[in-house]
Amino acid sequence: MSGLFGSLSIALSGLSVSQQEMETSSNNVANANTPGYSRESAETAAGAPVVYGPLSIGTGVVLQKIESLRDPILEIQLNQETQQQSSLNTQLGQLEQLQTQFSSSTSGIGADISNFFNSLQQLAPDPTNLALRQSVLTAAGTLATDFNNASSSLQTQASNLNLSVVEDVSQVNTLTSEIASIDQQISSLQDANEEAGPLVDQQTNLIRQLSGLIDVDVVQTGAGGIELTTSSGTTLVAGGQSFALTTATGAGGNQQILAGAQNITSTLTGGSLAGTIAIRDQEIPGVTGQLDQLAAGLSTALNTANKTGFDLNGNAGGNLFTTPPTGGTGAAAAMQVAITDPSLLAASSDGTVGSNGNLAVLAAVANQTVVNGNTPIDFYSNLVFQVGNTTSNTSADVDAFTQILQQLQDQRGSVSGVSLDEEASNIVQYQTAYQASARVVSTIDAMLADAVNLGIDAAVQ
Amino acid sequence: MRVNPNPMPDLLASLNQTELAAQQAALQISSGRSVNEPSDNPTAAALLIQNNDEATFNAGYLQNLSAINGQLSTADSTLSSVGSALQQALSLGIEGANGTLSDSDRAAIVNQLQGIQSQIISLANTSYQGNYLFAGTASGTIPYAANSADPSGVTYQGNTGVNQVSVGAGYQIEINQPGSQLFSAAGTNNVFLALNNLITSLQQNSGIETAVTSLNTASSYLSAQRVFYGNAMSQAETQTTYLNAAKLQIAQQQTALGGADMAAAATNLSQAQTDTQAALEAISKIGQDTLFDYLK
Numbered sequence: 001m002s003g004l005f006g007s008l009s010i011a012l013s014g015l016s017v018s019q020q021e022m023e024t025s026s027n028n029v030a031n032a033n034t035p036g037y038s039r040e041s042a043e044t045a046a047g048a049p050v051v052y053g054p055l056s057i058g059t060g061v062v063l064q065k066i067e068s069l070r071d072p073i074l075e076i077q078l079n080q081e082t083q084q085q086s087s088l089n090t091q092l093g094q095l096e097q098l099q100t101q102f103s104s105s106t107s108g109i110g111a112d113i114s115n116f117f118n119s120l121q122q123l124a125p126d127p128t129n130l131a132l133r134q135s136v137l138t139a140a141g142t143l144a145t146d147f148n149n150a151s152s153s154l155q156t157q158a159s160n161l162n163l164s165v166v167e168d169v170s171q172v173n174t175l176t177s178e179i180a181s182i183d184q185q186i187s188s189l190q191d192a193n194e195e196a197g198p199l200v201d202q203q204t205n206l207i208r209q210l211s212g213l214i215d216v217d218v219v220q221t222g223a224g225g226i227e228l229t230t231s232s233g234t235t236l237v238a239g240g241q242s243f244a245l246t247t248a249t250g251a252g253g254n255q256q257i258l259a260g261a262q263n264i265t266s267t268l269t270g271g272s273l274a275g276t277i278a279i280r281d282q283e284i285p286g287v288t289g290q291l292d293q294l295a296a297g298l299s300t301a302l303n304t305a306n307k308t309g310f311d312l313n314g315n316a317g318g319n320l321f322t323t324p325p326t327g328g329t330g331a332a333a334a335m336q337v338a339i340t341d342p343s344l345l346a347a348s349s350d351g352t353v354g355s356n357g358n359l360a361v362l363a364a365v366a367n368q369t370v371v372n373g374n375t376p377i378d379f380y381s382n383l384v385f386q387v388g389n390t391t392s393n394t395s396a397d398v399d400a401f402t403q404i405l406q407q408l409q410d411q412r413g414s415v416s417g418v419s420l421d422e423e424a425s426n427i428v429q430y431q432t433a434y435q436a437s438a439r440v441v442s443t444i445d446a447m448l449a450d451a452v453n454l455g456i457d458a459a460v461q
Numbered sequence: 462m463r464v465n466p467n468p469m470p471d472l473l474a475s476l477n478q479t480e481l482a483a484q485q486a487a488l489q490i491s492s493g494r495s496v497n498e499p500s501d502n503p504t505a506a507a508l509l510i511q512n513n514d515e516a517t518f519n520a521g522y523l524q525n526l527s528a529i530n531g532q533l534s535t536a537d538s539t540l541s542s543v544g545s546a547l548q549q550a551l552s553l554g555i556e557g558a559n560g561t562l563s564d565s566d567r568a569a570i571v572n573q574l575q576g577i578q579s580q581i582i583s584l585a586n587t588s589y590q591g592n593y594l595f596a597g598t599a600s601g602t603i604p605y606a607a608n609s610a611d612p613s614g615v616t617y618q619g620n621t622g623v624n625q626v627s628v629g630a631g632y633q634i635e636i637n638q639p640g641s642q643l644f645s646a647a648g649t650n651n652v653f654l655a656l657n658n659l660i661t662s663l664q665q666n667s668g669i670e671t672a673v674t675s676l677n678t679a680s681s682y683l684s685a686q687r688v689f690y691g692n693a694m695s696q697a698e699t700q701t702t703y704l705n706a707a708k709l710q711i712a713q714q715q716t717a718l719g720g721a722d723m724a725a726a727a728t729n730l731s732q733a734q735t736d737t738q739a740a741l742e743a744i745s746k747i748g749q750d751t752l753f754d755y756l757k
Contacts, residue, residue: 095500100498102499103499105510105512105513105719106513110510110513110514113514114514114517114518115517117518118517118518121518121525122521122525124525125528125636126592350598350620350622352598352599352620353598353599354592354596354597354599354601354622354624355598355622355624356626357598360625360633363627377511378511381508381510382507384507384510385506385507386503387500387503388498388500388502388506388507389499389503391500392501409465412465413467414466415463417465417466417467418466419463421466421751424753424756
């Protein structure tokens, strides 16, 4: 349209677009601290010009869209790194708890082993002394008790992890159902060709939270929809529907994670669930297994040694410890001293009361490779090393991944973060533009009045 | 390039790091250890287990040495007394060989010799802390009982067992000699037999000189056996000195492996506290002002 009314509508477009730009900035400022918010930018363009012969007249300004500024590649990276960091962090917490069993070199199973063998040496100068014999049994009892306690602590830790699994799965389900419903909303908006910025931000934030729990791959299907699967292919969200995971007690009493009828517990590779499962199903059984081996090896070797000797009553010696279970599993939890009467300790090698010959046989077990090709102390110190090393490595990994995450967050912030300074300067700009457009309107109004009054003096002001 | 407008998370992360460093340094100072968890230094943690094992055994060996020392020195002094008694018996025997003695003189000598015989039996039955020293490994059985039916005048009721005690890694000392090796050894070395024969010869007034010679042979034998105890005590002393030196080394190694370097830890703590302070001040100064504060 041409003429003054054309100018008026152009000025009006300026006013309305400035208003909308102001709204956008104001929205950014309001959401400056909203987690996962991507700043919005009002994209304006000059209106399509109208052509009158050789003249091309502009039609003002048009707000094309309000775009959320985000980098999809960064989001993918952030999700992946979050999954790894979360898994490792969970593992680190558990490992730090686990290693407290092995913190002291002067107490604990290692020191107990040393003390036990030393008590045998101390008996040698006076083998009929009942008090010294009792010391041997007491030392044996302390060793067995510490094995029991260590095994029991590890069991408790594993059981507590079962509670974590159930909780985490429940949270996963809550998140996937929220993501699915937002997905539906986004799809319907995209269909209507509307901008779904804040909804996408919300969904992205939920997916990030989900990444903290479980390994998740995001696939963009057409029309703004997404599909979520675990990295091994289990579907979590598809076609706007979420598929809940369930937990069930499996063999051995541990919670298993099921997708429908399929057990996916061992297929998870990221998030705190994967970390929890790695500790519960691998690390803890590994350490427990080694303790079992040590307990079984010691018990068996000492029992054999005791049986080659004679007790104070001249009878052949029997078991010093209860026989460990066949195969060794559960030996640490079950270890007990089998005799309470100190005179039953088989110190004598020839049946005479004062002989100490068999004490040397018992004591020699300390230097025999009775546990998986190692002496008892070597085996134990190796176990301590492994636990400490795993913990230390995991800690270093967590630090590395945390740094990576920080860098990615920084990058994301530089793309999507709201800068109050920027918004302030934008607001000044928009305000000025609004003022200018308003001034144009009032000028045109005056001109219109002049036009109406053409030739007549001040009939309209 | 547009920078991340929200630096807070990074700053807080740095603050977290400095606080963590401060905590770790404080823990080392308060515990005196640089290895408080295996993850602090896995290799050292494993070696500390071995070190503790060595320390435990070292203390045990030292205790064994002091335990057997009492036993060995008691046995040694007993044998010394037996030796003196035998010397006395020999003098009496030489006196008794004098052909000019009357029957009653000889009877008096026999009396004294019988007294010495009882004394030696009693010495041979010495016990230490409730165990008979010379019964072999039958330490609850009285080694010698008087037996007039036996040519040696005694019956040995112990056995030939010898006990050993560990006083070092792979190092064992024998701690006893059975009576059957000392007092009632085979043939001409049998002290009791020789002594009883001397008594009999004086009673029968025949073969006294031969009996004296035999007693001399047996007595020399016993003196030679006493060397065992002297050697054992000397070995024990040497080993004690060695173990005491080893004890220091083991303790030093423990400190080297797991002890906190107090000076370094104190410096680290002070540094971490300074860093924390600086980080807190930086955080408080950064990013509080925005352009909004300057717009009218």
